[in-house]
Amino acid sequence: MFQPLVGLRVIDVTQVLAGPYAAYQLGLMGAEILKIETPDGGDWSREKGDIPHLNGEGMGLSYLTQNANKKSVTLNLKSEEGLAIIKRLIEGADVFIENFRPGTIARLGLPFEVVRAINPKIVYCSISAFGQDGELSHRPAYDHVIQGMCGIMKTTGTPNTGPQKVGAPYVDYATGLNAAFAIVSALHETRRTGEAVHLDVAMLDTSMLLMASLVTSHLTGGWMPVQSGNEAWSQSPSSGAFETEDGLLMVAANNDKQFRAMCAGLGRPDILADERWREPRQRQANAASLRAEFVAIFRTGTALHWEAALDAAGVPAAKVRSLDEVLAEGQARTRGIAHTMHWAREPNDIHLPTLGFKANSEVIAPTNAPPTLGQDTQDILRGIGYSEAELRGFAERAVI
Numbered sequence: 001m002f003q004p005l006v007g008l009r010v011i012d013v014t015q016v017l018a019g020p021y022a023a024y025q026l027g028l029m030g031a032e033i034l035k036i037e038t039p040d041g042g043d044w045s046r047e048k049g050d051i052p053h054l055n056g057e058g059m060g061l062s063y064l065t066q067n068a069n070k071k072s073v074t075l076n077l078k079s080e081e082g083l084a085i086i087k088r089l090i091e092g093a094d095v096f097i098e099n100f101r102p103g104t105i106a107r108l109g110l111p112f113e114v115v116r117a118i119n120p121k122i123v124y125c126s127i128s129a130f131g132q133d134g135e136l137s138h139r140p141a142y143d144h145v146i147q148g149m150c151g152i153m154k155t156t157g158t159p160n161t162g163p164q165k166v167g168a169p170y171v172d173y174a175t176g177l178n179a180a181f182a183i184v185s186a187l188h189e190t191r192r193t194g195e196a197v198h199l200d201v202a203m204l205d206t207s208m209l210l211m212a213s214l215v216t217s218h219l220t221g222g223w224m225p226v227q228s229g230n231e232a233w234s235q236s237p238s239s240g241a242f243e244t245e246d247g248l249l250m251v252a253a254n255n256d257k258q259f260r261a262m263c264a265g266l267g268r269p270d271i272l273a274d275e276r277w278r279e280p281r282q283r284q285a286n287a288a289s290l291r292a293e294f295v296a297i298f299r300t301g302t303a304l305h306w307e308a309a310l311d312a313a314g315v316p317a318a319k320v321r322s323l324d325e326v327l328a329e330g331q332a333r334t335r336g337i338a339h340t341m342h343w344a345r346e347p348n349d350i351h352l353p354t355l356g357f358k359a360n361s362e363v364i365a366p367t368n369a370p371p372t373l374g375q376d377t378q379d380i381l382r383g384i385g386y387s388e389a390e391l392r393g394f395a396e397r398a399v400i
Contacts, residue, residue, distance in 0.1 A: 002359030003030030019099035021176030027069035068366035265313025336363030
């Protein structure tokens with residue numbers, strides 16, 4: 001199995017989505033992830049999800065999604081003893097990840113300068129809403145707040161609906177992927193230079209880089225995106241969303257070759273004979289009438305019928321599917337985007353995300369279930385030299 005990070009230890013002082021998802025990527029690639037949690041409840045996401053009894057057990061679906069392949073260590077970092085313990089863990093670590101609001105980690109006594117002094121080759125990753133500098137750095141945020149700020153909502157929806165949020169917390173997960181990419185890159189840098197690296201990963205930065213072409217077009221040419229609803233960015237009359245007998249079909253026929261293939265796939269080569277639409281410039285000049293022609297055609301068949309017909313002609317097209325539909329189809333299973341894991345705590349299997357790519361044709365999936373709160377604390381502390389008497393004392397004083 002593809003496990004390039006075996007032998008690396010990651011101290012994961014994060015919670016909720018972006019930070020834990022970053023550490024999860026590293027865990028899937030073989031790193032040992034020590035998830036540091038507070039003894040009085042741990043990661044806030046443990047209580048969130050759509051299965052109530054799991055929330056009550058501190059194992060909510062929101063937590064399960066990005067915390068497999070980790071070990072849970074409970075520490076009260078506000079205590080002197082808890083701080084001393086994590087510093088000993090940092091001595092033998094390769095990566096330290098935190099997602100507190102800027103300034104909080106320093107108040108806890110673990111800023112980059114302190115951690116670097118303990119471990120001169122550490123990769124220290126700070127994940128936050130707006131970054132470690134700038135006039136907004138002090139502010140907290142969540143995914144939907146960043147979506148409102150970054151500009152994406154004013155490109156989504158239509159003038160009638162007004163701005164629309166993307167339905168999933170995509171900024172959180174993209175930020176986690178961005179952080180994981182940064183960390184793997186920094187690990188190579190520390191090996192090259194022998195020096196620690198401080199990474200500064202921001203949700204706002206990530207969200208705007210997901211719109212890189214829009215940002216470039218605006219800053220370079222002054223272009224402003226408009227709310228285009230389900231239409232293609234190309235604004236081609238033969239691209240975008242079309243109503244069928246049973247739902248929407250998304251089509252991408254942007255260039256002349258694709259347009260001609262589309263006419264053939266629809267069984268309408270006569271469209272090419274019409275002088276209004278024979279050449280690209282004529283199509284653009286008569287876009288409304290051409291669009292109306294395609295609208296009428298697509299309403300005569302089902303979305304899957306037209307998807308198959310256009311696919312056979314080499315034109316990108318897809319029925320707009322619900323989540324259950326796409327997960328039930330063969331492509332998602334073949335790609336292995338979710339791994340089924342039997343979990344002793346729950347009669348039903350749990351389904352956890354895999355790494356976002358295959359390696360040597362293999363799906364990289366979690367091998368260990370998400371840990372219960374603090375389940376690995378004593379084993380990890382024994383491993384760095386604490387005695388049984390010290391562990392009992394820590395427990396009595398609510399340090400662990």
